[in-house]
Each structure stands twice: as structure tokens, then as C-alpha cells.
Amino acid sequence: MLAHAATSQRVAIDDAWDLSRVHAEETGDGIRLTFPHDAIITRSIHLPMRADTLIVDAIAEGSSTDAMFLWHSTKLPEGTFVQLPFSISRTGSSTIIPLGMFSQWDSTSNAIGLAFPQGSVVRVRSVTFEGRGFFERVWTMARSFWTFDEFKASSVNFLWGPILTLSPLHRAHLFENTPPIGWSAHRILLPLFCLSALIITAVLLCLGRQWKSALYLGVGYSAACIWLILDLRMGIEILSYAAHDWTTYVRRPLAERQLRGSQDFYALLALSAPHIKGKERIGYIGPRGVSVGEHLTYFAYPAQVSTVLPPPPDIDTWLVFHRPDATVDENGLFSIGGDTALMQGTVLTRTSRGSFVFRRTL
């Protein structure tokens, strides 16, 4: 669930924009902009509030498009724009730009622009500025401190730790970017440690304590407090990894298990285990452009994994993973993409439409 912004201003793509260098076409679902050359569309603007987030609701037709958001701050000379790169995807999901994270952003800017490279075709529904009041921003920052990441393959190498952001929209997708767009909370905790150590030391000196004792107490109390807060924060995050594993894997039936973003891969492996045992070679058909991977190599061993098609004559057991185009008809004929049947046999077990174990009749 995304939190609602305190205030927002929606900016439609209309006559207020300078569209002279692009081809604009009204569709039922936004304005289709075609860019025969590298071009910028600009307009003047006056934001009634302090904006910290820009949401560009647009779809790139064809492939994803790199674009630029530009703004002219009133503090800069005329004609000088600051530019910020972003991407528009072909899937239609909105691009959220956390303007508040950039020191150059100025809510009093009087002109904005969007720049696209030659050949881009984008359908823009809206451009919306959002802003939050002071207390909402502080509350969002506090909540983002307690927003946890998930157990990833990189978690044994490093952990992002508490990340701060001002935007509720951004907090909802905090760890989906690499690196997360936000500040490390340590940027606040480190100065806080120094400040609190100084304050405690000063207070104790005023109370007549010896300087060395006061300093040691100041440093000790500050360090201990910050350590306890961070230990609690990171400890709960790691426990949340375990809780997630329990709900998505441990407590699920075998065929429904999912492990850390691998979807039903581990469920397929578990169900295929009795059918792989004792085999010298097995076949694997997986997503296009994705190699077999260390997971299957490890779990299948000593069976060697082959991805060769047409199927070699000595392989009778095939793992198919995330191939909705792989089908087995009522006669047991296995084909991919509706092409000529590759082999004939039976489906031994299945975890989803495109993931199953196939036993070929040799």
C-alpha cells in the first residue's frame, strides 16, 4: 500500500509545453510523443508547495528509454538547467524520482523540461509533483529507518543497513534499487554520537566531574546507546529474513515452496529429486538467455546437466523451469512454442504452468 502524499500537483502534457520539435499525438491513454531528433520539451511552472518527489507516469513504446528531467532554478542564470537522468520502462510502471534527495533540486524552480534521445516514442499520461510537510517527512524518515531489506545473494557480502528517505512512495520500494536511493542512517548517527558525547561530557564537567571521567562517560554512554539502537534494528532485520523463509518456504507444502525470490525453482528441485536420483545425465530447459546456474549443477550432481536440443538419445529426464511456451499434449508430445514435437513422454510432477519434470519415453 502506498502512503498518500500531503499535497500534489499534477502537470498534464498540454499546450503549456513547447512541443515544437516533437510529434505529439493524443491517444485515449496519454500523449504519444515521437522524437525524430534529440529534443527537450519544456514549460514554465510554479509549484505551490515544497515538492520532494516527481512521478512520471509514462510507457516507452519499443524498448526502455533513457530520459532526462530538467529544471531551471531561480538561483541560476537564465537558460541554465540542471538535469537528472531517469528511465522510462516499457512495462508502464511509474518512475518515481526522489527529488528531495538531490541538493540541487529547488522547489521554487520556474521551468521544467523532459529530454529524450532521437528515436524515442513515449506515451506520457502525467507528470506529478508531490510534497510533504515537515512532520510527515520526519515521520517517513523514522519509518524508513525501520524498513527492512530481504535476504539476497549479496547479504553474505554486505547489508545496506538502515536507509532514510523522505518520500512514502519511495519507502515502499526502498531496497528495490541498487544502491537504495536514500541516505544511510549512519550519516545522522555518526554526528549524533559526537554531539551527544560532547554534551554529556560538558554536563558532567559542569557538575564537577574530573575531565577524564566525564569524557569517558560521555563517549561510553553515547556509544552504548547508539550500539543498542543499531543492534535492535539489524537484529530484527535478520530475524525478519528468517520469518520470511518460514512463511514462504518452511511452512509451505513442497510444491508451493519459494525461496528468496527464486519463485518455484527450489520446489521444482525438491519434487524432481527422486526422479533425478541414479541418473547419469538429465536435461534442463529454462528461461531464454539464462544459464543453467550453480543451483542446479549442485543439486543434480552426480547427474550432469545438459541443455542441448534436440534432446540427446541418452537423456530421459527433463527439468523444465519457467517456460510457459513448453507444452505437453494429450498424446505426451513435448514441444516448445508450438513447434515440432521434440520428444514424447509424461509429466511426472509440476509446480506451475511452465515448470515441471518430464520423463521421456526412450
Place this chain on the structure above:
Amino acid sequence: MTPLLALLLGFAIPALGAGIALRLLEGRSAVLTVLERFLLSLTLGPTLGMFVVFLVHSLTQAPLHARLFLEVLLGIDLALLIVYIMRRRTFLPPLVAAAPRVQIPRAALVLLVTLSLWTLIKIAVAGTTFLLLVPTYASDALDNWNLRGKVFYEDQALTLILPGQTAEAAKSGVSSYPPTVPLFKTYLATLHGDWHEALVNAPHAVWFLLLLSLLFALLLRLTGWPFALLGIVILVGLPLELMHGTTNYADVFVSLHLLAAVGLLLLTMRSDKHQRAGLLRVAGLSAAALAWTKNESVLLYLPIFAALWMLCLYFFHVPSRRIPLRASAGALLLVTCVLLPWLIFKWSHGLTFGNAKPLSSLAFAWQPGVLSAIAINLFFEGNWLMLPVFFPILLLMCHRKVLSGTLIIPTGFVLAVSAGHMVLYLFTPLSAEALMQTGFGRGLIHIAPIVVLVTTALLPGFLREARRD
């Protein structure tokens, strides 16, 4: 045999031999506490036991199944037991000093107990879930530690060319690492009779618990039980340490052996002259086991450890250097007995050194961007809480105690290793390990327990200064 029984016997059999060997090395008077000897047996026994199995298998090509493992390990146990029985009559009363008695205020006790319970919850929940209830997930386990163990188990041999590898690629890949951890997994699987995921991953939980217990035992001698418990709380509190302790990577395994070796050297220098020789010999056995953990141990940790050893002998003005020199010669012999066969094996099979990258290919030049990557890892991520800030401050505020006492040994080790890491990351293509935030953090895992040992050992003095008025 059930997985649990295989795990218990798997550790117990080599630990028995190690326990006897440790008692014999201590000399006529025991210089280790029962707890220390128990923990070191469980640490060194499996490691050195796997070394002997490796030797026997390499020389005889006997297949790696339960019979070979049991014959070798039980044979070692029996031989050592015979020597122990023959020497037992010469043993004198133990020379172990009692742990310092510490009184702590009630409020501090309540806080300590609360933190300890929190620590226990974290270890139990994360360790059980990540190691025992979900399948192997981490990359290095899938293509190194677990994969090699499974290949050894299925092939019943020390196969160097892994699935999907060419012979040439295998020489500079993960097969260049000592096979200790994979071989131990193979051993457990042979005892159980099948490759069982939870069984082969469980040793990582045992090694983590051993690491915490050994840290406790060392701090018990230095500071008493409250601070020893606090040391465990601090170490488990480090998020990346907890992640490594509860996943099937081998870096905690290395850190356990490092802590054993450096900790024993520290105890040696804190002991009186009657205990010194025995502790030195035990430290030598730990150093020998360290050589059999990872390539970094041979290339970086052992040389620094050896340099510290020699500095200790020189600076501590031992009235009679004869005993420590003899014990040092014995330690060198033990290390050589492990290192030499392993180096011969690597040379004869064309295996390289380096962290799965051959060292010979490393050019020496400044690597841009590494300093900021390291700063981000240390100060602006969630890996170490704020220990990289607090530790230098603590060293500075307690510098007199560090420089004038025996804590200079583990502190010097940490600083030397850190300097070594920095040189590698700042001046060689290993900088990718820092830039990509991969191997850098894992290198710090190796020395984190020693950092916590020093931190905790300095705390009593710090608190005394704080309370002085």
C-alpha cells in the same frame, strides 16, 4: 546412522585425538582449562583430522568412504591414547590460574542477561532457519564448499575438476583452496550414508558456536565472566558476523582458527615461565591447523602470526629463552608438517594461490574508487554497527594499556592484517573485491573476533576510568 548421530560422532572422533594431543603438548602440567581444551579439541581435531585423511588418500588413493575416514581418525585416536597412557604417570597438578572474580551491579546484570537472551534468540532463529531448514542458497557454498564436498562424496576421491570446468580453469579455481571444509562434509555424509543437506550444513553452526565459546573462554581468563558474556553479545551483534555464522560460508571457520592461534599466543605472553612452553606448543598446533583453512591463511595470516611470535620472544625479555625457543622450533615443525605436503600437492597439480584468482596475475598499481568503497562498507552500511568508529576511539583512549601490555599482540595482528588487506585492495586488481563489496567484508569477518576480543578486554579499564572521580 541418523544425521544428528553422524554430526555428533563426526566431531567427537577427531576431537578425541586432538584433546589427547593438546594434553600431551601442554607438558607435564596442564596449562589449559578443561573448557579451553574441550573447545580447542573440537576446533583443531576435525581440521587436522581431515589433513591426515587428505595425506593418506593422496598417498594411497584409497577411496573416500566411511571406512577410510574412520580407520584414519580412530587410528590417530588410538595411537595418541597409547602415548597418553604411557605419559600419564609423569603428569603434575595443573598450572591454570583462576578466572578473575568480578562483581557487577544489579542493573548491569539485568541488562547483560537481557542482551544475552536477545543474542540467543538471534543465533537460534537465524541459525536453525538458514542452516537447517532451507536448502543451500549462498553462491560460494553452491560452487565451492558444498559442491566440492558432494563431488568428493560421489566420486569417493579428491576430484579437482568440478562439473562444468575445464582442467585448466580448475587449477586457478576453487580447487586451489585447502579441501578441509568440503572434506569434512564428505566425511559426515559417509557416516550418515547419504548426502543430507541439513547434516552437511550443520558444521557451520557448530563452528560458529565454537567461535563464540572460545571467545568466551579467552575473555574469561582476561576479564571474568560478565565481560566474557558481553564479548559474545558484541560479536553476535555485528550483523555481517551473524549472517556468516548462520550461513554455510567458510569465513567463520577461518576466524575460529585465527582466534585460537592469536588467543593462545596472547595467553602465552600473559602466563608465567612455567606455563609458557606448554602454551607455545599448543599455539603451534593451532598455527598448523590455520595453514589448512584457506589460501589467505598461508599468504597473509601465518606470516604475520610468525612475525608477531618472534617479536613476542624478543620483546618480553624471557629470562631463559631456551624453553620458548625449543617450543617455537616445535611449533615451526608442526606448521611445516602441514604446510609442506599441502604446498607439494598444489605444486604437483598446478594449483594456484590467491582468492580463487591466481596471485601471479596481480599487477601492482593504484586502484581508483577503492578508498570510498571501503569507507562506505565500514561506516555507511549495516555490516559492523559502528564498531569501526568505536574501536579506534577505544584504542586511542586506552592506548597506554594497549601499548604497555600483552593486548599489543592481538591489536598488532589486527592492524597488520588490516594494512595487508588495504595494500591488496588499493594496489592490485583484487580491488574488485572492495569495489563490488564482495571479498572485503569477508576478510574482515576473519579478524572480527580478535577485534571484539581486544575491545572487550579494554572495557574494564575504560569503565574504571569512567567511574574514577
